[in-house]
Amino acid sequence: MAKIGAATLVTEVGRFSRFESPRQLMAYVGVVPSEHSSGGSTHRGSISKTGNARMRHVVGEAAWSYRHRPSTGPTLKKRQEGQNEEVKAIAWKAQHRLHKRFQKLSAQGKHHGRVVTAISRELLGFVWAIGKKIEAQLDAA
Numbered sequence: 001m002a003k004i005g006a007a008t009l010v011t012e013v014g015r016f017s018r019f020e021s022p023r024q025l026m027a028y029v030g031v032v033p034s035e036h037s038s039g040g041s042t043h044r045g046s047i048s049k050t051g052n053a054r055m056r057h058v059v060g061e062a063a064w065s066y067r068h069r070p071s072t073g074p075t076l077k078k079r080q081e082g083q084n085e086e087v088k089a090i091a092w093k094a095q096h097r098l099h100k101r102f103q104k105l106s107a108q109g110k111h112h113g114r115v116v117t118a119i120s121r122e123l124l125g126f127v128w129a130i131g132k133k134i135e136a137q138l139d140a141a
Contacts, residue, residue: 002062002079005058005059005061005062008054008055008058009055009058009059009127010131012052012054012055013025013028013055013131015135016127016128016131016132016135017131017132017135019128021128022124022125022128022129025124025125025127025128026121026124026125027048027051028051028052028055029051029052029055029056029059029120029124030047030048030049030050030051030052030053030056031047031048031051031056031059031117031120031121031124032047032048032121033045033046033047033048034046034047034048047117056120059120059123059124059127060116060117060120062120062123063098063102063116063117063119063120063123064116066095066098066099066101066102066119066123067099067102067103067106068099069099070092070095070096070099084133084134084137086133087130087133087134090126090129090130090133091126091130093126094123094126097122098119098122098123098126101118101119101122102115102119105118105119
């Protein structure tokens, strides 16, 4: 499933460098809060869902995996063979941070849907960082 999800993200985004910041990618996917503003008042609501539904689904499904403790099993080790060390470091940081955040939000009694949405949004930030790093390496080669 990880390869299908990764392939879906890459094909839907195209080039990550077209987004200047991770927030732009999050908005493209539709996992940012909707906003209703008038005059001096601002009200933020649920996620906008105005973005790419396929990507939102794939990232949401991936976010569920962060309820499990991070580990490097044989499948992950094989998938990481030949990968750049910087990219692996970003991915490992994401594993730990997102798992910790999932646990914290769940312990606070947050609804699982909200927890997954929050994790999805942050996961997209890590995906953006990795995508930009890989594109820079490919452009340099």
